[in-house]
Amino acid sequence: MSYFKHHVFFCCNQRAAGEACCNARGATEMQTYAKDRIAQLKMKGEGKVRINKAGCLDRCDQGPVMVVYPEAVWYTYIDKEDVEEIIQEHLINGRVVERLKI
Template identity: 80%
Template sequence: MSYFKHHVFFCCNQRPEGEDCCASRGSVELQTYAKDRIAALGLKGQGKVRINKAGCLDRCDDGPVLVVYPDNVWYTAIDKSDVDEIISEHLQNGRIVERLKI
C-alpha cells in the first residue's frame, strides 16, 4: 500500500523572464493554498494526502499544471476555486473533475 492515498505535484517551475511557465501563471501560490487547505481539512499525513512542489512537468501550455498520483490524473487549475473543486471532488470523494482534466 502507498504511504499516501493521494500524492499531488504542482509544477512550480520558473523559466527565464519572458518565457511562459506554470510559476508565471500562479502555480506557486496555488500549491501553497492547496497545502494549507489540505492541512485545514485534516487530510494531511500518512494514509491521506501529500501536496508537493515539482520542477517542470513539461505541460507549460496547459499551466498551471498539477498531477494526482497514484491516479495519474493531470489537471489545470487557474484559481483557488479550481483547487477547492479538485480537493472536494477528487481527493475527498474520488470523482475526477473532468472540466479541469488535461
C-alpha cells in the first residue's frame, strides 16, 4: 500500500518568457492553495494526501496541469474553484472530475 492515499503533483515548471508553461498560468499559486486547503481539512499526512510541486510534466500545452496518484488522473484547471472541486470530488469523495480531466 502507498504511504499516501493520494499523492498530487502540480507542474510548476517555468520556461523562458513567451514559451507556454504551467507556472506562467498560476500553477505555484494553485499548488499553495491546494496544500493549505488539505492542511485546513486535516487531510495531510500518512495515509492521507500529499500535495507536491513538480518540475515539467511535459504537458504544458494542456496546462496548467496536475496529476493525482495512485489513480494517475491528469487534470487541467483555471482557478481556485477548479482546484477546490478536485479536492472535494476526487480527494474527498473519490469521484473523478470529468470536466477537468485531460
